[in-house]
Amino acid sequence: MDERLKRLRAADRLSAPTVIQALLPTFVPLHGDRVLGDDAALTAGFGRTADQQALTVLGIDRGQNVNERRQKNGGALTVPGYRTALRVLAHTEKFRMPVVSLLNMPGADASPQSEEHGQSQAIADLIAAMGQLTVPNIVVFLGEGHSGGALGFANANRVIMLDDSLFNVASPEAVAAILHGQQTVSAAIDLLPMTAAALKQRGLVDVVIDHRAPDLVATLSTQIIDLLVPLLPVMPDALIAQREEKFQAFLEQWPLN
Template sequence: MANELEQKLKLVRDVNRITGQEIIQQLFHQVLELHGDRINHDDPALFSGIALFENQPVTILSVDRGTSLTERIEKNGGAVRASGYRKALRSVELAEKFNRPVISFLNMPGADASLESENEGQSLMIAKMIAKMGQLKVPNLAVFIGEGHSGGALAFANSNRIVMFENGLFSVASPEAMSAILRKETVSEVVPMTAGKLQKMGLVDQIIKEDQDVISQVNTAIKTWLDDFNNLSSNELIKQRTEKFAHVLAYWDKMD
């Protein structure tokens, strides 16, 4: 069990892991990146942009750890800073105004832990992003390509639909952070965080098999999501999210 988790962590953290950027290049066109938080920073850990999916304009957010050492340093290993959440928030507000569905691609440890992010209101920015994603009047979709933990990942995952690669992970904290907080070695095995377990509780809606066909599976997942949610009113979208997460919380009582 612990080995299974270690294996998954190794896979999702590998430099050759497929990134959001690669998927964006293959499935979207007319991609236009939008930089900056409009205050003082442009966090490289968070990509934000507009693109066409087939003929529909969509907003894309993407976090990955970087594919080379230089990129990994620049992208802070995928730990989004307070300014990154401010950039993301700005981007989804525009998406809402211009009626563009929002897709997030994630492979990140969690939110950035640093003096600068704390000084710039990391807590508030994450809270605002989680709240906004929940109340968003356009459809949203989160695709966990790798892992994503804590409030830092929830800021994107608070969506109508969650799709996860079969080795993906989503938890309250990364396994390392969890052990550090509880001052114990292996605590993670009883905590549900794998795609299969999260699907069972209704949090993950669909699992992407990691075979040759990954891109076309993601393509179909996006299409299906748009078909299912494009025609819902803003009230219906908000209600669907509320019900989805209430349903997951209700699973707590059914566990054993």
């Protein structure tokens, strides 16, 4: 496998639960969508930072050993995961807590069950709900985030990426596949702007953090709070407009021709 991908998918990669533990000394986990079930890949809940800032978190990780990976479906969120996230968003709006999403997930879950459960509807609902969220939201790419599932969480006021993480329409493997083997998976990473550097240069990403930073978790926590604090007094309508303007400005880079 490509060295970069190997690192993002490694068992010891910095994971959402680790960041959440450091970020929120007081943490109340929330589980289940109340209809279909629970999704182990999602770590959701709310709590207080060391400085008493209330925060909701939505973390997705692949799991750190074989057993965890099986339970968490390798980080491919299922419909109960999206629906739980939607329930947690309703809760966060009620109590006016900002939202931090932390992602390391492959593309969508390709399974008959997710299809039967209405994966499309769940993803569409999440994208729409995140876009219309009346409290500030931030997304942090800890590893990979591809396809519509990641996009929902990334419909955010601010985007942070670790310098070696990836955000794309589809996984590098899927990009290589449409070229029928004319390009390797490694080459595919550079064919489209999906790295943190490429997306920062294009204005989609606000902050890039070196994944080798000596105290990465502390650096990340500080950065999240630093980005969040100026957003706290922003009115709901302005937060909603700001998200759309960000993506609109990104789209405008593509000339009309």
